[in-house]
Amino acid sequence: MRPIKLPEPPSWLMATPEIFEGGVNAIRRAVVIGNGFAGAENQSIGLVRALGLADRHSIYRVIRPRGGVNDWLRFLPLSWHKFVDSVIKQIFGESKLGETLQGRRFVPYPTQNGGNAGLSSVLEADARQIAFSARENFEKEGPLLVVASGRDTISIASSIKRMAPNNVFVVQIQHPRSRLDRFDLVVTPEHDYYALTASGQQEIPRILRRWISPEPRSKNVVCTVGALHQADFTALRVAATTWHAELAPLPKPLLVVNIGGPTSHCRYGADLAQQLSGSLHNVLTSCGSVRISFSRRTPQKVSDIILRELGDHPKVYVWSGKGPNPHMGHLAWADAFVITADSVSMLSEACSTGKPVYVVGAERCKWKFSAFQKTLRERGLVRPFTGLEDISNSWSYPPLNEAAYVAKRVREALAERGWTLR
Numbered sequence: 001m002r003p004i005k006l007p008e009p010p011s012w013l014m015a016t017p018e019i020f021e022g023g024v025n026a027i028r029r030a031v032v033i034g035n036g037f038a039g040a041e042n043q044s045i046g047l048v049r050a051l052g053l054a055d056r057h058s059i060y061r062v063i064r065p066r067g068g069v070n071d072w073l074r075f076l077p078l079s080w081h082k083f084v085d086s087v088i089k090q091i092f093g094e095s096k097l098g099e100t101l102q103g104r105r106f107v108p109y110p111t112q113n114g115g116n117a118g119l120s121s122v123l124e125a126d127a128r129q130i131a132f133s134a135r136e137n138f139e140k141e142g143p144l145l146v147v148a149s150g151r152d153t154i155s156i157a158s159s160i161k162r163m164a165p166n167n168v169f170v171v172q173i174q175h176p177r178s179r180l181d182r183f184d185l186v187v188t189p190e191h192d193y194y195a196l197t198a199s200g201q202q203e204i205p206r207i208l209r210r211w212i213s214p215e216p217r218s219k220n221v222v223c224t225v226g227a228l229h230q231a232d233f234t235a236l237r238v239a240a241t242t243w244h245a246e247l248a249p250l251p252k253p254l255l256v257v258n259i260g261g262p263t264s265h266c267r268y269g270a271d272l273a274q275q276l277s278g279s280l281h282n283v284l285t286s287c288g289s290v291r292i293s294f295s296r297r298t299p300q301k302v303s304d305i306i307l308r309e310l311g312d313h314p315k316v317y318v319w320s321g322k323g324p325n326p327h328m329g330h331l332a333w334a335d336a337f338v339i340t341a342d343s344v345s346m347l348s349e350a351c352s353t354g355k356p357v358y359v360v361g362a363e364r365c366k367w368k369f370s371a372f373q374k375t376l377r378e379r380g381l382v383r384p385f386t387g388l389e390d391i392s393n394s395w396s397y398p399p400l401n402e403a404a405y406v407a408k409r410v411r412e413a414l415a416e417r418g419w420t421l422r
Contacts, residue, residue: 004248004333006236007354007399026142026422027169027414030057033125033148033156039345040150043173043228047147047187050232050407051421060125062152125156131163138167143419149173158182169414173228175214180221185413187406188214189344190223190375194368203367222409224402225375226348232403236332236353243329251288251315253335253391258327258350259306260343261297266365272340273302276360277309279387280338284315286391291330292318295343335394338385341365341373351381351400358385 030053034041041059048057134144146168148157154176161170161182175188194200195213204212217223247254257280262268280290292310294303310316319326331349336356339346341364350357359382362373376382380397383389411421 004240005335005353005355006240006332007233007352007401025419027053027145027419028056028142028422029053030145030147031130032057032059033146033153034059034061034122035150035152036061036063037150039227040153040174042230042345043187044147044149046228046230046232046403047171047173047406047410048145049230049235050228050403051145051410053145053421059122060130061122062125062150062156064152125153127156127159127163131160131168134160134164134167142422144168146170147173151176169410169417169419171410177213178215180215180218184220184417185410186221187228188221188223189227189372190225191368191372193217193223194371197371199371200367220413222406224406225379225381226351226372226400226402227345228403228406229345229349229352231328231331231349231352232401235328239328240332243326243333246326247329247333250291250333253286253288253394254333255283255287255290255336255338255391256330256334257290257292257338258295258330258340258343258346259292259298259302260295260340260346261299261302263297263342263369265367265369266342266361268340268342268361268364269299270301270305272361272364273305274309276338276340276385277306279360279385280310280316282387283389283391284313286389286393287315290316291326291334292316293325293327293330294319294321295346297342336391341369344369344372347376347382348400348402351376351397352402354396354399356391356395357382358389359383360385 030048030051032041032044032048034044045057045059048054130144130146137144144164144167146157146160148154148170149172151174154172157170157172158176158179160168161184169185170183171185171187172183173187175186175192176182180186192214195204195209196216201209257276259276284290290310290313292306294306307318311318331353334353334355336358337350337353338358338360339350341347341359341361347357347359359373359376362370362377362384365373373382377384381400414420
C-alpha cells in the first residue's frame, strides 16, 4: 500500500523562537469573535491554532436577530438591525403579527460537522465586557489576542480595540473596506483588491465600485492567496489516525470529490452536474476508489444528478450527510481532489495538502472569484478537470499554508510592539 502523503510543517515552526520565552508582555490567551458561519469562524480558529493557542481561546458570537422579517434586514449594520428588531418587539409584542414579523424565536447556528449548536452554547459578543476583562487581567495574564472574521464582527472587534488599546492585539479577517487603522492587523485575500485593478475597473460597473472597492492596502494589511482554515499539519495527522480503519483499506488512488453550490459570482446548476458526472465516469478506470461529498449549499437537483449517474458504481461512495463528517479524513487520505470552483475554503484546504487538485466550473466564476481561480492556476496549485486525466499520475506543488504565513506576520507585528506569544 502506498504511504499516505501529508504536508510537512513549516521548518520555522519546528524550533522554539526566542520570543516564546515569555515575559510580562506575553500573550497567553485569545478570544475569537465569530458570526455563526463555519466558513468565517474556521478562519479565525485556524489562525489561533497556528499561533499555538488552540487550547487557550474562548469563542464569542455576534448574534443577529433571525427569522421572519429579520432575514430581509441582514443588509443593515448590526446595531441598526437590533434597533429595528427591538422596535418591532415593543410595538407588536406577542401578537400574531409580531410573531409573523419576528419568525421563530430560536434558530440554531450550523456547526462544521453538519449538526447544530444552540445559541446558548456560545456567549454573545459584548465589546465592553471583553475590553473590561482585557484591562483587568492585563497585569496577571498579559495582553489579549482578539481574532474576528466576517462583516458582522467588524464593529465589535474595532470597539474592543478602541476601549482597550493598550491591552489587546486585534486581528480582523476579511477586509473591513474602510478605516483599517481600527485594527492592529487586517487579513484579506489578494482577490479582495480586484476592484482596484485594471481588469476590475473594466468589469465592474462604475455605480457599484464605491460599494465593493476596499480601502487601498496599508502597512497593517496581510494579503493571502486563499482562506485560512483548521486543516493544518497536526489536524491532518489526527484525521489520518481517526479515519484509518475506514479509508486506509480503500483501493488506490483515492479520488475525493467535493461539491459545493452556486453563488452569485459562480453560477451553475444541472448542466455542470451533468458535465461533472460525465468527466468522473471517464476517469474511473484510473481510480481505485472515489468518495463524493456535498456541502449544505449543494442544490437538490445537483446532488440528485450525481447520485443517479454515479451512486450505484462499485468504486464510488457518496457520503449521505449522516454520521461524522469525513471531510478531514478525506483531506488526509486522498491522493487527488476534484472540487467545484465556488468554494474558496474547500479549495484552500485541498491546496494545503500539496496533492493534485482539479477544479470544475472555474470558467463560470466572475469578478474577484475569477481572479482567485487564475492565481491558483498560475501558481500551479490547481488544474482544470476535463475528464481526460489519469488520476494515477500524481503531481505536486509547495502546499498553500496561509494560516502559518499569517501567524508569522502576527508574531512579527507583536515583536514590533514589544509583545510576545507564550
